[in-house]
Amino acid sequence: MDEQQIDAEVARQLKALLAKTAAEKLTAAMEADPELKRTIEERAELTAQAQLARLAAEAAASPAPPPFDHLGDWVENYLAYVYWRDVDAISEAGWRWCPDWAEHHEAVERLGPLYQRWRELSGTPEGMLAWWDVADRMMGKLMAKNGPYSRCTTAKHYDGEDAEKLICAPPPQRLLQVWTAA
Known part of the structure; x- marks a missing residue:
């Protein structure tokens, strides 16, 4: 000391x-x-x-945050405005957005907690600064060139056969024996 x-x-x-x-x-x-x-x-x-x-x-x-009925309402009527980007310009840099964002499981899994966090933090300037830190990281992951929207364009949602999940072969028997839940 x-x-x-x-x-x-x-x-x-x-x-x-x-x-x-x-x-x-x-x-x-x-x-x-x-x-x-x-x-x-x-x-x-x-x-x-x-x-x-x-x-x-x-x-x-201090104005209360506007009420949103659900995640979709919040994305459409809040996030889409405050996180607006010129999607055509950013797509040239590899960033993407999909208008059918809710069709992407990862997007829903990431945006749901982001919405909940916004509800918790949006009452104060300090809270909003903390929320923006989280939002920038989360949106960066979603809109990245290798993110869930990577094959989507603003005009078309990609829903090819590999859009639902990673391609996985069945696990070998030895792993099933070791990792099977009791």
Whole structure:
């Protein structure tokens, strides 16, 4: 521990000790003087009401996120606007978007949690900055040249025979014996 850390810890402990001592003295004074106790309790109630009113005003001033009925509603009426890209221009760079995004299992599996995270974080600027970090990573994966939309264009959804899953041969018997659930 360096000197700065030691000083910070001493200051923290001193503040805690002073707060404890002040609370004990105040409690003793309130017990000795019922009028002082009533005055302090009334003042505390007024302060609490003022704080609650301030918090309510702040909550009313910050707009609540618009309600969306479901993932599709959110993608179509929110994400499609805030994450707009010139898809024709970005497709030349290898990025893709599929208008039939919900036909891609990976897209639904990624966008569903992204929507839930947006619902959790969208009430504050700090929350939205955190959400954008997640959104940029997630959308980068979805729209990447090797992502689930890689064979789609804005005009046509690709639904070829290999669009549903990775091609998989049956696993060898030795793996079935080792990895079979009990």
